[in-house]
Structure formats: structure tokens, C-alpha cells
Amino acid sequence: MSKERIAIDMDEVIADAVHRFTEWYHRDFNVLLTPEHLHGKHLLQAVAPENQQHLRKYLHTVGFFQDLPVMADSQDVLRRLAERYELFIATAAMGFPLSFSEKFDWLRQHFDFIPTSHVVFCGEKSIINADYLIDDNAYNFKDFRGEGILFTSHHNVHETRYRRVNSWQEVAALFGV
Amino acid sequence: MSKERIAIDMDEVIADAVHRFTEWYHRDFNVLLTPEHLHGKHLLQAVAPENQQHLRKYLHTVGFFQDLPVMADSQDVLRRLAERYELFIATAAMGFPLSFSEKFDWLRQHFDFIPTSHVVFCGEKSIINADYLIDDNAYNFKDFRGEGILFTSHHNVHETRYRRVNSWQEVAALFGV
Numbered sequence: 001m002s003k004e005r006i007a008i009d010m011d012e013v014i015a016d017a018v019h020r021f022t023e024w025y026h027r028d029f030n031v032l033l034t035p036e037h038l039h040g041k042h043l044l045q046a047v048a049p050e051n052q053q054h055l056r057k058y059l060h061t062v063g064f065f066q067d068l069p070v071m072a073d074s075q076d077v078l079r080r081l082a083e084r085y086e087l088f089i090a091t092a093a094m095g096f097p098l099s100f101s102e103k104f105d106w107l108r109q110h111f112d113f114i115p116t117s118h119v120v121f122c123g124e125k126s127i128i129n130a131d132y133l134i135d136d137n138a139y140n141f142k143d144f145r146g147e148g149i150l151f152t153s154h155h156n157v158h159e160t161r162y163r164r165v166n167s168w169q170e171v172a173a174l175f176g177v
Numbered sequence: 178m179s180k181e182r183i184a185i186d187m188d189e190v191i192a193d194a195v196h197r198f199t200e201w202y203h204r205d206f207n208v209l210l211t212p213e214h215l216h217g218k219h220l221l222q223a224v225a226p227e228n229q230q231h232l233r234k235y236l237h238t239v240g241f242f243q244d245l246p247v248m249a250d251s252q253d254v255l256r257r258l259a260e261r262y263e264l265f266i267a268t269a270a271m272g273f274p275l276s277f278s279e280k281f282d283w284l285r286q287h288f289d290f291i292p293t294s295h296v297v298f299c300g301e302k303s304i305i306n307a308d309y310l311i312d313d314n315a316y317n318f319k320d321f322r323g324e325g326i327l328f329t330s331h332h333n334v335h336e337t338r339y340r341r342v343n344s345w346q347e348v349a350a351l352f353g354v
Contacts, residue, residue, distance in 0.1 A: 088304055100298075117301045123297075127267075127306055
């Protein structure tokens, strides 16, 4: 039997993009967005309305996706998962064309054990043919053909429709590695 | 019932990359690769062995994917298909990271009726969840979950395992648009 296939999102799942948002927001407005600020909210909901437009532009700024911190334990657990499952990285990059090369380089740097042939830049994730999708955005599960597994992030803490994992250690336990 | 989904490859299906190969090869070696040279062969098989390495580098050269000619009738037929089917562009770009922005810009220029959310840059196409895949490379059909439809190109004329279309007019007839 062929291996089951797991697709894994990038931002907030293996790459800490919130770190960059809060870092730049602090630089630009001298306001520190803490986990308490963000709990239960999307980033745009957590900032002053007059700053939302500025925040939106970060995603279209060169350097935003560069050198993002790696989410805790993601390398170690994915390395173990790779022995038993077929892994694909699936990231919604089409909305941010500037991110292509930064995301690609980041993956080469931190997840070189996942071949480039198993990297997908897409728009919507219903196009992904996999058994599982680990993602922090529940809307990506809507037309996904496999099972969506929600990776906890500040903005999704009130979502109850999907199986949830709070850490990569919980992913390891779920898949028995 | 939701629309059936068709995934469409880029190079040799909607974008004429062979045009660029032959153009640059002529520029560099003063040899014109004609359809007769190429019939039944991959590009690398059609050139002198000592020039193969040079040819390979074209794919990793800035500008290669820029301003490629659009394949005959592809815009018109895809526009009609878009009314009855869900269309995704799926291109194996991961082997050529320099191509990301050129391919993205080209699609915006020539196929702006296909939303960016329906563009996929991938490595292998088994990751694509679609009912049909129109592609010139039969190896992409191997683990594809839908039906592969082979778009005729010089290198695949001897392939007999898949349904074949010789033009976008034949695609239109096949899908009844």
C-alpha cells in the first residue's frame, strides 16, 4: 500500500509569520502586540483601524517572509513523519507574488529533507490531493478532499469544527511518530 | 452538482516554450531546430551532445519564460471552458525557481480571466486534485487521480497510453464547448 499523504501549510504552522508582523508593527507604531492582544482575533482585528492598511502592506513587502523563525519542534516532527508518510508543503502564495522566492529559499534552508518536488504554491487548497491537511485556517478545509487538522493559532481558538492540534508534539502523537 | 475541474499545464500547452528554446539555440549556435529535427524527440535528444549542458541552462536563465508566445486558440477555448468547468493552471515550476515571477506575470497578462487563486506552482502533479489534467508530459499522469489528456508536442508523438488532443480546437470538441 502506498504511504498516506500529509499536506502542511507554512505560515503559523511551520513558519512564525506573526513574529514578523509584531516585530514590524512594534518598529512602525511602537506598540507591542502580545498574545493577550491577539487571542481570538485576526491580526487586523487586533490593531487600530487606522493602521490596518499599513499592516496589510507587510505581506507585499520584500523581506517579510525572509528569516522567519521556525515553529517549535516542526523540523524534528516532520523529519520523523517523513519516514512513514508522504509530505507536501502547501502554501497559499499566489496572493503575495513577492513571497515566492523568499518562501522557496526558507524551505531549502530549514526543511531541506522535503524535496522541492513536494512543495506547492497555490491559491486555494481544494486543489491539493492529500489525505490530511495541517493548517491554521479552517476555511482551507472547506472543499479539501481529505481530513483537515487545525493547527492552533491566536485567530482560530474559537473554531470547533475540526480536529485540533496545539503543537507539533501533538501532531507527532496524533500520527504515532 | 459542482463543476468538474480541469487542470491545465503551461509549457507546450498554453505557452510556447519550444519557441524560446529554438530562438536562443539559433542565437547561440546558428542552428535552426525545425519541427522535423524535433519530431519524436526531447529537445536534449535533438541537439549535439556537447551543447546539451548549454541548453539545460536556458531554463535557469532570467527571461526564458518572459513573453513566450501563447499557444494557438488556447485563450479562446479556455475562456469558453471557464463557463462550464472549474479551471486551474498547474505548472511544475519548483525545478526552476527563477521562473516563478515570469510565469505569474505571463498568466496575468494572457489569462487574466483565470484568478490567481486558481494558479498552482508545484513539483509533481500527483498533488493536483482535479478531474482532468491537460499536459504534454505523460509522466505527469502516472499518479494523477483524474484522467490525463495528452496535448500533442514533438516529444510525445509516440506515446499511446492516453487520450490525445492535437490542438485547442480538439480540446474544445472533447469538452463540448
